[in-house]
Amino acid sequence: MKQIKTILVTGASSGIGLEMAKILAARNYRLVLASRSSERLEDVATELRRTTSAEVSTFAVDLSAPEAAEHLFEFCEAQRFQIDILINNAGFGILDEHVAIDPKKLRQMLQLNVIAVAELCQTFGAQMKRRRSGIILNVASTAAYQATPYFAAYGASKSFVLCLSEALAKELEDYDVQVSCLAPGPTDTAFFDAIDPQKITEGHFFQKAGRTDVRTVAQAGVDLLDHGGMTRVVGLSNRLAVLGNRFLPRSIVASVSKRLLKPVDKKNSVQ
Numbered sequence: 001m002k003q004i005k006t007i008l009v010t011g012a013s014s015g016i017g018l019e020m021a022k023i024l025a026a027r028n029y030r031l032v033l034a035s036r037s038s039e040r041l042e043d044v045a046t047e048l049r050r051t052t053s054a055e056v057s058t059f060a061v062d063l064s065a066p067e068a069a070e071h072l073f074e075f076c077e078a079q080r081f082q083i084d085i086l087i088n089n090a091g092f093g094i095l096d097e098h099v100a101i102d103p104k105k106l107r108q109m110l111q112l113n114v115i116a117v118a119e120l121c122q123t124f125g126a127q128m129k130r131r132r133s134g135i136i137l138n139v140a141s142t143a144a145y146q147a148t149p150y151f152a153a154y155g156a157s158k159s160f161v162l163c164l165s166e167a168l169a170k171e172l173e174d175y176d177v178q179v180s181c182l183a184p185g186p187t188d189t190a191f192f193d194a195i196d197p198q199k200i201t202e203g204h205f206f207q208k209a210g211r212t213d214v215r216t217v218a219q220a221g222v223d224l225l226d227h228g229g230m231t232r233v234v235g236l237s238n239r240l241a242v243l244g245n246r247f248l249p250r251s252i253v254a255s256v257s258k259r260l261l262k263p264v265d266k267k268n269s270v271q
């Protein structure tokens with residue numbers, strides 16, 4: 001990694017974002033942590049300040065609100081933070097039939113997973129391009145690589161993140177700006193707290209036993225920052241699955257996804 005000073009992590013109060021923040025704080029960078037809960041962010045910041053000599057700032061923001069990404073950018077401008085690394089990590093998923101999802105929740109998810117990511121890439125990316133230096137790391141998912149029935153809009157949002165990242169990697173490489181994309185599979189975080197546990201019991205693809213440890217995923221993200229690379233799928237089995245997808249008709253892959261992702265409480269409903 002180059003001599004980088006300030007790192008902005010969205011979704012830093014929990015899960016993958018928090019673990020990446022811990023790893024990076026131990027290297028004594030200046031961190032700017034963003035998520036909705038100011039209380040949790042302050043707790044994280046206090047702990048990082050106590051255990052490392054990193055400078056830590058926080059900004060509580062709901063990135064599912066229109067213009068929130070702009071407010072985050074303006075905050076960094078007002079504080080005169082030059083963001084050298086942007087980690088677009090905040091996101092959530094909804095496991096259900098697409099037609100059954102609360103429209104408000106759907107809009108919030110798309111605003112957070114898609115629009116905010118695109119906007120933050122644009123504002124901070126423009127600065128990095130001008131400076132001819134910087135790194136953007138976007139967190140997608142293995143869900144990005146195929147249609148994901150019952151996780152339809154979430155998977156599609158992560159396909160957007162993956163394609164956006166890979167395209168930006170090519171656009172910005174001419175200006176020495178690195179854009180990378182991390183694609184974790186199911187990871188043991190609070191991500192699954194938002195899903196009704198009845199939906200993911202008894203051998204469901206998301207059941208707890210099959211999830212990767214969060215530290216492993218966070219470390220894979222930090223490795224991307226350190227060593228570069230356009231995309232990293234985390235874990236051998238996930239890499240093999242993504243590879244296998246390329247050789248099968250998309251309809252077959254979608255059918256397999258359907259079997260894996262169908263909520264347990266819908267298993268006896270019409271096929």
Ligand SMILES: NC(=O)c1ccc[n+]([C@@H]2O[C@H](COP(=O)([O-])OP(=O)(O)OC[C@H]3O[C@@H](n4cnc5c(N)ncnc54)[C@H](OP(=O)(O)O)[C@@H]3O)[C@@H](O)[C@H]2O)c1
Nearest residue numbers: 011013014015016035036037063091141186187189190191
């Ligand atoms: N866990 C998995 O299986 C998995 C797999 C593949 C990809 N991912 C992706 O990894 C990323 C991190 O997820 P995670 O697993 O670490 O989940 P997590 O533990 O639930 O963390 C999500 C983080 O995002 C923040 N956040 C949520 N909604 C937000 C909003 N509207 N505005 C600002 N911040 C918000 C949360 O903080 P607040 O609640 O305080 O806002 C939290 O810090 C997500 O993009 C997710 O899609 C996760």
